Amino acid sequence: MKIYKDNFVTLLVTVIIILVLGLAGFFIGSFILAPKSSGPTSKATYKPKIKYPNGPITLTYWRTVDGLGVFEPILDEYQKLYANVKVEIKDIPFAEYDAKLAEAAKNNTLPDLFMLRSDWIPRYKNYLKPSPKEIFSVEDYKKTFAPVAVEELIYNNEVYAVSYGIPTLGLFYNADKFSAQGITEAPKTWQELLDANSKLVTKQGNGLISSGIALGTANISSAANIMPLLMIQNGATMTDTPPTKATFEKPASDNYPSSAKALDFYTSFAKPNKSSYSWSDGFGNDIKAFESGKTAMIIDFPFRYSQIKSNAKSLNFKTAKVPQADTNSPSNYTVYWAEGVSKNSKYPDVAWDFYNFMTSYEIMNKYTAGTLRPASRLDLAKAQEQDTVLGPFAAQVPSAKSYYKGNNALTDSAILQMITTGLSGFDPAIAVRAASDTVTKSIQQYPYQ
Structure with missing residues (x-):
């Protein structure tokens, strides 16, 4: 009887040891063999720079060339964060866009947010609302974005526009x-x-x-x-x-x-x-x-x-x-597009924080994937150099010039x-x-x- 009990105890201990080692091996193996994320780390996280007001807010946004498809999943993510904010995009054919923008500026009917060529900025500068410094400070802007955007989108020590992408030849x-x-x-x-x-x-x-x-x-x-x-x-x-x-x-x-x-x-x-x-x-x-x-x-x-x-x-x-x-x-x-905020917008801070969301590492990467425009963010453009298609263009972002x-x-x-x-x-x-x-x-x- 004692022999039987001893054998039973020995068997029970053995089973427990096997189970413990097996579980340990599973977790260690899972950690070692699981695919590692190649995506962004903490820098991917969007952080709001303002306190969002309560109540329904609608931002109108004029765009061209990209189409609506690339923005739908991105806007869905933004809507999950701010259910009370609705961004309404109007897609305008490129051939009509400049004339419609000029007419809206003349009539003081520009939308809250709008897309414009980087070399249009001086024409529309008096209609643009610069970014609050707590959203885009000049110092941070210079550290984050391509030199060509720094040179062309900052006036009088204020950020007048942002860019999502810098396509190069x-x-x-x-x-x-x-x-x-x-x-x-x-x-x-x-x-x-x-x-x-x-x-x-x-x-x-x-x-x-x-x-x-x-x-x-x-x-x-x-x-x-x-x-x-x-x-x-x-x-x-x-x-x-x-x-x-x-x-x-x-x-x-x-x-x-x-x-x-x-x-x-x-x-x-x-x-x-x-x-x-x-x-x-x-x-x-x-x-x-x-x-x-x-x-x-x-x-x-x-x-x-x-x-x-x-x-x-x-x-x-x-x-x-x-x-x-x-x-x-x-x-x-490069010839690239920029994004500005109308000085007549009722919600300029919300509009600028939307651009803060759009230019975050993770969201900009999604925009790039849908448009094949290398990122204007230098850290993301550097990561995109590994892409077999976009890599050569992204590698040229830091040395891109315009006039x-x-x-x-x-x-x-x-x-x-x-x-x-x-x-x-x-x-x-x-x-x-x-x-x-x-x-x-x-x-x-x-x-x-």
Whole structure:
């Protein structure tokens, strides 16, 4: 009987030990093997900067280009936090947006919140309500957001607008064509791009069968942005400071405008007598030419990725940083949207705290995923560098530049005309000088305030 009891006790202890070790192993294994979150940590948390009032509040919000789909789940999250606040978004077609915004400003009927191009800020500055310092202080703003936003969205030591994303120009390339020519990586410099282009282009006499890169004419989709990129990389100063006139016609140290050299380089891709000849408008639209394999490379903004992927599902293409004139001191180019608050809003503090919510790490990341616009937050843009699609564009956010255009449509038209004039055989310096004169008039039409 004693032996039986001893055996029973021994067995019971053994079972307990096995159970304890098993449970310990399960919890330890779960901790070690469970997938680790790659998302944001405490910096993802939105923290309100004001005390929200009681009672129903409606904020009207005008937007364009993004559509409503990307905002619906984000607004649902905001509504869960503030059931008494309703944000009503009105999506306006881009072609109508500037005119409607200008009319609303004239009639003092601007919505509480509205989207506007960064180079529109001076035009609407008198209609904007700056952020309370407890929501966006200049000191914190400078630490948090891209330098280009700091430079362009702060006036008189006050924050006038925020940006959700800073899209930069990048390179799209056909991976199969690169592989077929033994090109193992995307070009990092313009010389490397010229070398790749010479391998990818197919010529027949003075004609082209297939293109290496779509560059050189005013019909390239992003020509009005690629040209300033090249000018800035070549050392041009686009305007004086603060902007009152264009200055990119000024000569460099050799008494010849650096912008003229940039123009000569750009147009060389469309000149049959140049070794870099690679593009003719006979190929049609550059984006469609890339989708159909007629050209191996294009330069554009990241939103094009979704369009190309949708239209050319079998196309094997990748994205890369835009080539640089000096890799040790990169210069990149952006055209981006900002978000402002009307000075006539009944709830300006609530409106600005909504932007505080929108620019929090976690929420901005959701916006980026839906729009393919790299984050304006430097910490989030840094994390987005790991993304296989968005990474090259996000890596360029800290070095992104822009310039004040005044009437941006008139300025873009002047840049395109400069390209056409340069292609027609005129001295590039003459074309640059004419464009500079027009851009000065454009700036004077909408003076920088």
